[in-house]
Amino acid sequence: MRAWLLDSLAGIDKLRLADVPDPTPAPGEVVLDVHLAALNPADRYLAEGQYPARPPMPHILGRDGAGVVSAVGPDLPTLPGMPPVRPGDRFAVLRGETGVSRWGTFAQRVAVPVESLVPIPPGWSEEQAAGATLVYLTAYQALTNWPDLPPRATVLVTGASGGVGVASVQLSAAMGHTVIGLSRDEQKRQRVKELGAGAVFDPADKTWRRAVKELTNNRGVDLAIDNIGGTLLPEVIDTLGYNGRVSLVGRLAGPVPQFNTATMFFRRLKMGGVAVGTYSNTEARAAWSTILALLSGIGARPLVDKVFPLEILPQAFDHLARGPMGKVLLRVKA
Numbered sequence: 001m002r003a004w005l006l007d008s009l010a011g012i013d014k015l016r017l018a019d020v021p022d023p024t025p026a027p028g029e030v031v032l033d034v035h036l037a038a039l040n041p042a043d044r045y046l047a048e049g050q051y052p053a054r055p056p057m058p059h060i061l062g063r064d065g066a067g068v069v070s071a072v073g074p075d076l077p078t079l080p081g082m083p084p085v086r087p088g089d090r091f092a093v094l095r096g097e098t099g100v101s102r103w104g105t106f107a108q109r110v111a112v113p114v115e116s117l118v119p120i121p122p123g124w125s126e127e128q129a130a131g132a133t134l135v136y137l138t139a140y141q142a143l144t145n146w147p148d149l150p151p152r153a154t155v156l157v158t159g160a161s162g163g164v165g166v167a168s169v170q171l172s173a174a175m176g177h178t179v180i181g182l183s184r185d186e187q188k189r190q191r192v193k194e195l196g197a198g199a200v201f202d203p204a205d206k207t208w209r210r211a212v213k214e215l216t217n218n219r220g221v222d223l224a225i226d227n228i229g230g231t232l233l234p235e236v237i238d239t240l241g242y243n244g245r246v247s248l249v250g251r252l253a254g255p256v257p258q259f260n261t262a263t264m265f266f267r268r269l270k271m272g273g274v275a276v277g278t279y280s281n282t283e284a285r286a287a288w289s290t291i292l293a294l295l296s297g298i299g300a301r302p303l304v305d306k307v308f309p310l311e312i313l314p315q316a317f318d319h320l321a322r323g324p325m326g327k328v329l330l331r332v333k334a
Contacts, residue, residue: 003107004313005058009049011013012317014276015061018308023103023111025073030085032093032112034332037065037105039320040163040251046100053100062105066092066120066130067333076114077281079285080270089119092129095276095284096138106313108332115281120293128302130328131163136291137276137284138165142225143286144174145272149223149245154178156214158236159227160200161188161326164249166303168225169195174294181214181219182232188325196298203232212239220244220267228253237263246271305332 004015010327025031045051069081076085085091096116099106103111114209117300120129122180142164143155155172160181160235172179173196181192189200201208201214213220220241230253237246246272264271282296295301303326308316310332320328 001108002310002318003060004310006047006054007058009047009054011030012044012047012145012314015047015313016296018221018314020058020060020107022109024110025071026328027073027075027253027269028071028077028115029073029111029235029317030076030117031071031111032065032067032117033070033101034065034105034108034110034169035067036130037330037332039051039133039316039328039330040064040134041252042134043099044321045275053298060105060107060110062107062110062330063095063099063263064093064131065105065110065135065332066090066267070109075301077080080322081289085114085117090120090126092120092133094118094133094281094288096281097280100277106310106330108267109312115285127207127304127307127329131287131304131329132167132302134276135163135167135327136171136295137279138164138249139171139225139228140278140291141276142249142274143158143171143223144276145247146223146241146245146270147289151290153222154176154180154219154241155225156180156182156212156221156236157197157227158182158203158224158232159250159252159323160192160197161185161325162227162252162323164225164227165327166192166195166228169197170298170300171291171294172196173227174298174300174314180215183186183206185323188323191325195300195303202318203228203235209239216241223247225249229256230254231257234259234263235271240267240269242267244269247274249274284316295307
């Protein structure tokens with residue numbers, strides 16, 4: 001099969017497209033013929049050695065995707081709410097070790113533990129399902145990390161047009177929260193509003209923090225979901241109200257320079273990291289079920305920005321780095 005191989009932690013630019021043997025399913029596993037795979041910033045972090053995982057080399061990246069079961073191993077468990085898995089069944093890959101410690105979906109086939117599969121939701125296309133699981137689980141954890149969050153909170157989402165950003169806007173709206181987004185692109189700001197945000201501001205506009213405070217009657221934001229980091233994070237913290245919280249998801253803008261911890265003191269602010277890898281399989285499946293119910297309640301679907309052929313994966317990562325509107329995918333099978 002054709003696959004993109006990572007030979008060392010030297011970055012995405014060092015990936016090479018090569019032929020490797022087809023996977024064989026071990027007990028409890030299936031082989032999925034990959035139709036579509038999704039790109040995530042975490043793939044780049046792993047390739048650059050900025051991620052805790054250190055998989056054996058060569059490694060195949062790709063944490064989520066969708067396709068058709070072509071082979072099943074022995075001793076397949078039966079999962080609650082799912083019929084027995086058979087060749088020809090269509091599935092998406094749920095959170096697990098796929099693409100992290102074991103070979104992932106940037107390949108024509110991938111061996112996956114059966115508990116890491118979920119059916120493609122009714123009414124969803126393969127494209128919508130292929131890039132949904134990781135970003136929606138991430139957004140869900142960012143929103144539910146805080147048991148004391150008000151039931152009708154004001155939620156600020158940075159990088160609101162990206163994969164986790166879109167998922168955060170949709171799920172926040174579905175939960176009944178008031179959503180404020182940040183995006184540098186005017187067309188994307190309008191699209192984020194259509195997805196459920198009540199207001200969207202340009203973080204490059206020096207007045208955006210004042211506008212957020214005015215919008216909240218100077219009460220401030222209850223929760224910020226930060227996908228960006230860098231110099232924007234201290235500005236985000238400035239918009240928080242008393243007992244405000246920050247769910248730290250990404251660092252697309254790099255490290256936070258000259259951070260003054262005193263800005264956290266007097267409003268009793270809290271920060272917490274988001275790591276979907278801490279979910280057990282049972283927790284991930286339960287969260288996914290809740291996510292589907294929330295999206296169904298507002299008639300929302302995942303948003304796909306662009307689909308690239310497998311052969312030009314580097315260009316797909318370049319597009320991801322420029323800031324898409326939703327998910328970037330690879331079409332593995334034409």
